[in-house]
Structure formats: structure tokens, C-alpha cells
Amino acid sequence: MIVNAAGPHADIAQTYEGLFKAGFNHNEITVDEAMPLGTDTALAIGEYHITGKKQTGEPLDVVGRWTAAYSNQGGNWKIRMLSAFPKAPPAK
Template identity: 60%
Template sequence: MLRACFSCLFVAIVSLSAMAADGDPKQKVEAIASEYAASFNKQDGAGIAALFAAGGIHVNPAGPRSDIAEFYQGAFKAGFDHEEITVDQAWPLGSDMALAIGAYRLAGKNQNGAPIETGGIWTATYVTEGGKLKIRLLSAMPQAAASEVGGRLMFDAPTTALLRAVLDEVCKSISGCEIGMRAHLASKILEAATKGEISTND
């Protein structure tokens, strides 16, 4: 038991060291977020799709989508033309993966010229593809899916199920002793989202 714990600790240290040597994961995720928002603000769905890994998926309470460019063309058609993205926390998952959480805000005008706006929390899993960090799974949880109960922000059942699906996807390929470290990081994302905590100060 003690040997297994030391082995897991060694894996965690090696993973963190590898990512640190290759650059701060938060800086890498922020660079992706910046490109993402810039493409959105240019209404460039293909540009957003290029930030996803092969087979990348965007998930919201309506369900998963792999046709990323087409999905965003629908958002542009609805009148959204501006996005702001913040990255609150990012964690390395080994030397070639990362996990992050943050917030987003979309704004624009509908067909009648009236202002429209929405926003919420996002979580994402990143993988290295072609030497670059890319989005494997992006989950967006609108604020409308959350409500305050007893002073605590709670997500509705579909959004909670969505978060659990995200965690399942993150952990799908994990084996051996790495399970403990990676599952712990993933569970922290679920816990933070459930409580409405999206910054290290919460």
C-alpha cells in the first residue's frame, strides 16, 4: 500500500515536472482561449474548429456536437458576434494532456436588433496533437442551468449529468496507478463547478 502511494506520488511529480518543463499549462490554455475568442469575434467557425483535436467534441446541455464549425455558424446566425473567455485554473495530466476551467460571455444582437447575451462556466480537456495542445472535449454550462439553493450554486440534473459525462471522457483512457491522480483532478473540476467556484480564490 505504501509502495503504491509512493509510486502514485512519483507519477504526479514526473507529470507536473514534465508539463512545467514544457511550459505553464495555464499559459498554453490561455493562448488557445485567445485564438478561440478571436476566431469567434471574426465569425470564423473554421478557425474555432481548427483548435480542436481530431474527433474533438463540444458539449452543452443540448448534447454533444462534433461538427464544430457548423455549430458556431448557428450561433453567428442567431446574432452572437462577440465572445470573452477567461481561464481560471489549469492542470497538467501527464506530459501531453491538460484540464482547465473558466468562464465565458457571448454577446450580440438578434434579428430585431435587440441586445442578446449569455454566459457561464466551461471546462475542457486538451491533448497534444501534431506537437500542439488542442481541445479534445469542451463543455459549456450556461448560467441559466444553475440556481442558488441554500446559499450554494447548484446545477440542474442535465448539467450535472453533463459534467459526469465529461469526467467519464477524461478518465476513459486512464489505467494503472495514474487513476488516483487524474481522477482526483477531474473530481475537483466537478466539485468546483457544482459549487460555482471558478477561481483559485474561492
């Protein structure tokens, strides 16, 4: 599941298809912190930066924060929930 400013989405492929259709084509992700919650569960937080161009040629540029919950299933770490939100504008 991914949770973003538009709400929760269970169909991850459809969510990303919408981003690609809007013109986003590059995603840079950094991990700021990863922490275990036991032997089979972990959390991580970081920042993302997605860019691209609208059909008009106008640039798309969004920076935000993400969090994810992971579970280990048979030796493979799987994302169970990913939250991603644009950074809030600076306080005035």
C-alpha cells in the same frame, strides 16, 4: 467535440455557424485554472461571456462556465472535448 445544453456536437464549425446566425458576434473567455494530467494531457476551466443582437435588435447576453480537455500531439495542444453551459440562476 463540444457539449452544451443542447447535447454533444462533433461538427464544431456548424455549431458556431448556428450561434453567429442567431446573432452572437462577441465572445470573451477567461481561464480560471489549468492543470496538467501528465506530459500530454491537461484540463482547464473558466468562464465565457457571449453577446450580440437578435434580428429584432434585442440584445443577446449569455454568461457561462466551460471546461476543456487537451492533448498534446507533436508539440501542438488540441482541444479534445469542450463543455459549455450557461450559469445557473441564483438560488432563491
